[in-house]
Amino acid sequence: YTFTSWAQGSMLLMPPRDASSQQPLYRIIVELDLNPFLPVSHITRIYRCGVHEGELVGEFSLSLNQKRAILSMGNTTTRLSRVLHSINSSPKHFNWVLEHRLRWDCRTSLDDGSPLCICYLPSPSASRSSTSASSDDIQIASFVPPPPEASPPLPEATLTVFPSGHSLFDEIMISGLVVERMLTR
Numbered sequence: 001y002t003f004t005s006w007a008q009g010s011m012l013l014m015p016p017r018d019a020s021s022q023q024p025l026y027r028i029i030v031e032l033d034l035n036p037f038l039p040v041s042h043i044t045r046i047y048r049c050g051v052h053e054g055e056l057v058g059e060f061s062l063s064l065n066q067k068r069a070i071l072s073m074g075n076t077t078t079r080l081s082r083v084l085h086s087i088n089s090s091p092k093h094f095n096w097v098l099e100h101r102l103r104w105d106c107r108t109s110l111d112d113g114s115p116l117c118i119c120y121l122p123s124p125s126a127s128r129s130s131t132s133a134s135s136d137d138i139q140i141a142s143f144v145p146p147p148p149e150a151s152p153p154l155p156e157a158t159l160t161v162f163p164s165g166h167s168l169f170d171e172i173m174i175s176g177l178v179v180e181r182m183l184t185r
Helices: 163-183
Strands: 010-014 026-033 041-048 056-063 069-073 076-079 084-086 093-097 101-109 115-121 138-144 158-161
Touching: 041 163, 056 163, 069 163, 084 163, 093 163, 101 163, 115 163, 138 163, 158 163
Parallel strands: none
Antiparallel strands: 010 026, 026 041, 041 056, 056 069, 069 076, 084 093, 093 101, 101 115, 115 138, 138 158
């Protein structure tokens, strides 16, 4: 899957080029929240495209001063600090615990400087608070955003979701965007 360039206030997640349908899967919108009673924040909203066009999958809000971070997905609204946890204080390795438990490892970079973020479904034997990887963890997705220091035009961001991750696509999508925002803060 590829993310389109930012245009007209949004970007789309497009299916693989060889897919029979070339209809986008998600629309991502980012807005500035200028509520005078809260810290200035970026709100990222992810909407479904296609048959369920316009259905809100989820949203997250991160204040510019990093003091407020909120996630809403489904019937859950919570502080992001309850969902995303750094592993061993690494700024590039995270546990995500919401409807499912995922582990994002972004400690590898490609030759052009792009982070290579691998999403794992931890093995059932791993404890919910485990901070270590297991050889039994299942790779369910990879996400390659553009290199943070690159000059325009930026390469397309890509998301690969393996068959074992398709049932978790919404959560992979939102958690991947949250992780990317954490990498670029």
